[in-house]
Amino acid sequence: MRNFMLGAAAAALMLSSVAPAYAGDPAEKAAKEAAKAEQKRMKELRRQYGDGPYPDEIAAYVAQRPEPLRPAYQLLYTEGENVSVLNFERIGLAALQLGYYKDAEFALDQALSRIEAIYAKDAQAEKARALFHKESNKDYKGEPYERAMAYYYRGLLYLRAGDYENARASFDTAEFQDTVSEDETYQSDFALMNYMSGWASHCLGQDSRAKDAFAAAAKANPKLAAPDAGANTLFVAELGLAPIKAKGGAQNQMLVFQAPTAATENEVVFSVAGQVRSKAYSGEFHPLLASSVYEQATTRGGRPIQGILNGKAQFKSATDTVGAVSTAVGAALLESGLGSNNSGMANAGLAGMGFGLAMKLLSHAAKADADIRAWDNLPGAVYLAAARVPASSIKAAAAYRHDAAALELTGNPVMVASPDKCTIVWTRSRSALGITNPAPGIDAGVLRARAGNRIAAAKDKLFRTALVSDGAPSIAATPTALAR
Amino acid sequence: MAISRGIAALACLALLSAPSAARKSDRASATVNIDPSSQGPVQGIGIGGDDVVKMADQMMRDMLATPQLSNLRAPPQIIIDAEYFTNQSSQRINKDIITDRLRTSLNRASQGRFIFVARNRADMVAAERDAKRAGAVDVGTTGLTRAQAGADFRLSGNIASTEERNNRTGMVQRFTQITFEMVDLERGTIVWSNTYDIARASADDVVYR
Numbered sequence: 001m002r003n004f005m006l007g008a009a010a011a012a013l014m015l016s017s018v019a020p021a022y023a024g025d026p027a028e029k030a031a032k033e034a035a036k037a038e039q040k041r042m043k044e045l046r047r048q049y050g051d052g053p054y055p056d057e058i059a060a061y062v063a064q065r066p067e068p069l070r071p072a073y074q075l076l077y078t079e080g081e082n083v084s085v086l087n088f089e090r091i092g093l094a095a096l097q098l099g100y101y102k103d104a105e106f107a108l109d110q111a112l113s114r115i116e117a118i119y120a121k122d123a124q125a126e127k128a129r130a131l132f133h134k135e136s137n138k139d140y141k142g143e144p145y146e147r148a149m150a151y152y153y154r155g156l157l158y159l160r161a162g163d164y165e166n167a168r169a170s171f172d173t174a175e176f177q178d179t180v181s182e183d184e185t186y187q188s189d190f191a192l193m194n195y196m197s198g199w200a201s202h203c204l205g206q207d208s209r210a211k212d213a214f215a216a217a218a219k220a221n222p223k224l225a226a227p228d229a230g231a232n233t234l235f236v237a238e239l240g241l242a243p244i245k246a247k248g249g250a251q252n253q254m255l256v257f258q259a260p261t262a263a264t265e266n267e268v269v270f271s272v273a274g275q276v277r278s279k280a281y282s283g284e285f286h287p288l289l290a291s292s293v294y295e296q297a298t299t300r301g302g303r304p305i306q307g308i309l310n311g312k313a314q315f316k317s318a319t320d321t322v323g324a325v326s327t328a329v330g331a332a333l334l335e336s337g338l339g340s341n342n343s344g345m346a347n348a349g350l351a352g353m354g355f356g357l358a359m360k361l362l363s364h365a366a367k368a369d370a371d372i373r374a375w376d377n378l379p380g381a382v383y384l385a386a387a388r389v390p391a392s393s394i395k396a397a398a399a400y401r402h403d404a405a406a407l408e409l410t411g412n413p414v415m416v417a418s419p420d421k422c423t424i425v426w427t428r429s430r431s432a433l434g435i436t437n438p439a440p441g442i443d444a445g446v447l448r449a450r451a452g453n454r455i456a457a458a459k460d461k462l463f464r465t466a467l468v469s470d471g472a473p474s475i476a477a478t479p480t481a482l483a484r
Numbered sequence: 485m486a487i488s489r490g491i492a493a494l495a496c497l498a499l500l501s502a503p504s505a506a507r508k509s510d511r512a513s514a515t516v517n518i519d520p521s522s523q524g525p526v527q528g529i530g531i532g533g534d535d536v537v538k539m540a541d542q543m544m545r546d547m548l549a550t551p552q553l554s555n556l557r558a559p560p561q562i563i564i565d566a567e568y569f570t571n572q573s574s575q576r577i578n579k580d581i582i583t584d585r586l587r588t589s590l591n592r593a594s595q596g597r598f599i600f601v602a603r604n605r606a607d608m609v610a611a612e613r614d615a616k617r618a619g620a621v622d623v624g625t626t627g628l629t630r631a632q633a634g635a636d637f638r639l640s641g642n643i644a645s646t647e648e649r650n651n652r653t654g655m656v657q658r659f660t661q662i663t664f665e666m667v668d669l670e671r672g673t674i675v676w677s678n679t680y681d682i683a684r685a686s687a688d689d690v691v692y693r
Contacts, residue, residue, distance in 0.1 A: 112576075116528050118686045125689035138691045154576070165571040165579075172574040179649050209572070304654065304693045 051457045053078055053464055061468060066100050072435035077467060079438065080460030082124070082450055085111045086140045086439050089150050089375050093432040096153060097412055101160065108154045115141050115150060123455070128371075129308050131315060135371040136443045143255075143303075145243075145296040146375045148177040148190060152382075155196055156236070156426060159203075162419025168200035178296065189299070191221035192291035192382050199234050199386065202227065203422035223288050227386030232421060235287050235387070237268040237398055238428035240380025243297040245372035245441055251313035254306070255370040257297050260380060265409055265429050267401035268383055272425075274391025281391035287383035294380055312368035319363035327356030372441035377432040389423065398427045529658040529684040530575040531643070539680040540585040543664050544593055552675045553637070553666065554597050562666070563638040564590065565604040573645035573660055582662070583639065601635045637666045637675065654693040657685035 045054045058077055065073040072094060076087035092107035119125045119139070128138035141147060155170030175193035198213030207229075214226035227234075241260035248254035270285040330352025337346030396416055400409040414427040438444075450456040518524045521537040548554050564587040566579040591600050602609065609632055615621045616628065645660040659681070666676040687693075 116530075118528060119689040119692055122689055125691045128691045135691065138689075141692050158576075166576045169571060169574050169576045173576075176574060176647055176649070179651075206572075305691045308690070 050451055051461050057464070061464075066095075066098070066103065068098055068433065069095060069100065069103060069435075075435065075438060077464060079442070079447060080450065080456075081139060081463040082137075082447065082456075082460075083140050083373065083439065083442055084463065085114045085142065085150075086373055086375060086442075088114075089142070089146070089153075090377055090432075090435050090439060092150070092153055093377050094435055096157065096415075097428065097432045099413070099415070101157060104153070105157050108150060108157065111150050112154060114139070115147050129305075131312055132365050132367060134367040134369050134443060134446060135305065135309060136369070136373055136441070136446050138371070140371075140373050142373075142375060143297065144177045144300055145293060146378070148174040148193065148296070149293065149375065149378055150174075151177065152193065152196065155200070156424070159196075159200065159234075159422070159424045160415065160417040160419065160426075162422075164200040164203045164420075164422070168197050168204070171197035171200060189220040190291055190296055191217040191224055192384065194220065195224055195290055195384055198226065199422075202231070202386075203420065217290075221290060224290055224384065228388060230388045231386040233387055233389040233394075233423040233425060235270050235285050235383075235385040235396075236424065236426040237270070237287050237383040238379035238381070238426075239263070239265050239268060239383060239400065239430075241430055242374065242376050242378035242380065243294045245374040247370050247372055249313060249368075249370075251316045251368040253309040253313035253368040253370055255303065255372060257294065259294050263380060263430060264402045265400040265407055266381075266403065268429070269399045269401070270385070270396050270414075270425060271399070272389060272391070272394050272396045274389070274394035276391045281389075281394075283387075283389060283391075285385045285387055287385035290382050290384040292381045293378055309368050309370055312366055316363050316366040316368050319359045319366065323356045323359030323361075323363055325356070326352050326359060330354070330356055373443075374440050376440050377435070379428055379430065392418070394418075394423070394425075396425045396427075398429075400429050527686075529656060529686055530573075530645075531577060531660060531662075531682060535680070535682055536581055536585055539662060540582065540589050542680060543586055543678055544589045546678050547590060547666070547676060548593060548597070550676045554594070559597055559599050560636040561599045561601050561633055563601045563603045563635045565639070567604070568638060568640040568667075569642070571643045573643045574647060574658075575643070575645060575660070577643065579643070586639070586664075599633075601633045603635065606632060635669055638669055640665050640667050654687040654690065655685055656687065657683070659683045 045052070049055075058074060061077050062070045062074045069091060072087065072091045076084065076091060079087060088107040088111035092104045092111060095101070095103035095107060119141075122139075125138050127133045128135045142150070151170045151174035155167045155174065158164070158167035158170060171193045175190050175197065178190040178193070194213050194217035198210045198217060201207075201210035201213060211226065214224075217224045218226065240263040244258040244260055246256050246258055248256035266289075268287055270287070272281075272283045272285065274281045330349045332349070333352060334346050334349030337343065337349050394416060396414045398411050398414055400407045400411060409429055411429050412427055412431055414425060417424050450460065521534055521541075523532065523534050553560060564583055566583045569579050569583055571577055571579055587600060590598060612621070613628075613632070616623055641662065641664045643660065643662050645658055647659075648657045649655070650657075660683075662680040662682075664676075664678050664680075665674045667673070668675050
């Protein structure tokens with residue numbers, strides 16, 4: 001009893017030495033309670049969203065981005081590394097259209113750094129080859145025409161900034177993407193890139209190199225003549241809609257392209273106004289079709305991965321056929337065995353049906369689907385004209401036609417930049433905005449599986465951390481005013 | 485018997501096609517510090533950070549060992565910036581990263597044997613000179629000069645590249661040549677030159693070709 005009393009007294013003493021400090025310091029108490037609440041909140045978030053991203057993180061990241069680009073940035077943040085190139089490309093183009101050039105440069109640099117990375121011994125690439133996984137498990141880099149267009153837009157931004165050397169490097173690399181064509185006829189036939197490279201050399205005053213590039217452009221597209229020596233303005237117009245990717249073949253193993261039919265514009269006219277020595281100047285310029293993006297997409301030839309997908313498709317078909325035959329034969333044997341009281345035959349029938357079911361399951365589990373994730377705000381074709389415009393501080397507007405007939409198509413604002421002796425005028429008939437949904441072809445199942453995969457989820461978490469720490473230009477960046 | 489063999493073959497195929505287990509290289513990686521002069525974990529076929537460090541070091545040593553530059557009676561005044569350093573390669577690059585590294589390395593190592601003219605900051609110098617002469621600020625401790633320093637030599641250079649692709653193997657190869665030339669700004673002669681070559685090849689995974 002004495003011991004008990006002593007113990008109770010000691011416990012009371014201990015409590016009294018702690019309790020007053022806790023009770024007497026409200027700030028400490030509040031901090032402890034806040035930490036506890038945060039712990040509870042994180043536990044609940046982890047239960048609900050796994051490793052994230054959590055709603056407050058998404059909101060905080062998106063709030064720092066320019067308002068019209070927020071839905072696109074939200075997709076970038078939430079969809080993770082697997083489709084980051086695609087999301088960066090879509091953001092880059094939308095930001096370019098809106099005049100958020102810092103955002104456009106950031107997004108395209110991010111996309112290109114990933115496109116340029118060599119994926120050797122990469123787990124996701126390995127998964128894309130595996131029988132029971134879809135090709136879209138690989139981190140998206142796009143088809144060669146999409147990669148080329150990413151370089152093209154970066155080159156445009158360099159032209160806008162007057163950095164002609166890096167512009168030329170971008171266009172040259174874009175053109176190099178086209179050398180993967182299986183058919184030599186279509187290798188290096190991206191006249192647009194050759195011409196743009198020539199224009200960058202022209203602006204640098206490197207006439208010999210410009211001449212070579214313009215000659216290469218004319219070889220691919222004879223209508224594209226080299227500009228006059230005095231040309232100081234390049235008009236670039238993007239018309240139409242992006243090629244549509246679809247799955248073909250019995251097991252969806254083929255990547256096929258469809259030409260979009262919703263856009264009919266096939267001519268563009270730029271009207272330019274300005275001043276020449278305090279006198280009003282106006283002029284009209286008619287760009288010519290330089291390259292069709294759809295043609296570039298469709299003339300590539302076979303993809304090396306097609307052999308792997310064909311193998312998967314064969315496996316899928318073979319197991320499906322074996323499964324169907326085994327199930328049918330097994331059912332017949334079972335029926336016959338039961339009818340004739342032949343238990344051996346009935347058991348063989350059951351075994352055949354079981355095997356058939358297993359084959360069917362294997363067939364179902366094999367994933368031969370071609371990757372059809374696509375850069376959907378690309379144009380269908382790019383038109384070019386180079387000319388000497390004597391005026392300074394010009395304003396430009398574009399009108400679109402279909403076979404010389406005017407169209408009720410407003411188009412988008414025109415970017416005019418004269419960083420140096422060369423001026424770039426760029427616009428597009430169709431808007432690159434409205435990125436509120438995931439890009440076409442993105443497989444929600446693949447993204448869900450990534451969230452459940454510890455390694456992939458950790459990579460996506462790192463991706464989000466990098467986005468926040470090295471992130472895009474903040475909301476403070478304002479778009480450059482554009483003329484319509 | 486034939487059916488059994490078929491089943492076995494299909495089972496084998498399925499097993500062989502099964503995805504392999506995650507490897508060490510699949511794991512996410514936390515940020516690590518790497519030696520700037522060595523190749524990092526991310527490698528491409530173009531000019532990398534380690535190339536910049538190595539080439540600047542190599543050029544610096546070579547310039548210091550060149551009598552036409554380092555054995556002059558008075559220390560030569562040199563401009564090293566990217567103004568006349570051109571990029572004709574197919575790699576997008578910030579050229580300043582090469583010339584800035586070379587200038588700072590050379591400035592430290594030459595210990596007064598070379599004097600560097602900050603022509604790329606001429607506007608900054610001009611503003612201070614104007615302020616001093618206008619009386620907006622006091623004269624510093626080193627006195628006034630008639631004009632900003634002229635230069636005896638200026639670095640020029642070029643980055644050029646050529647690329648090849650083997651469509652059968654997916655191998656891409658790039659040869660990059662970076663040329664450095666020190667030009668005498670009175671006579672127009674080249675008093676020193678050197679090149680740094682990079683030849684790299686790699687193949688992306690077949691799913692990306």
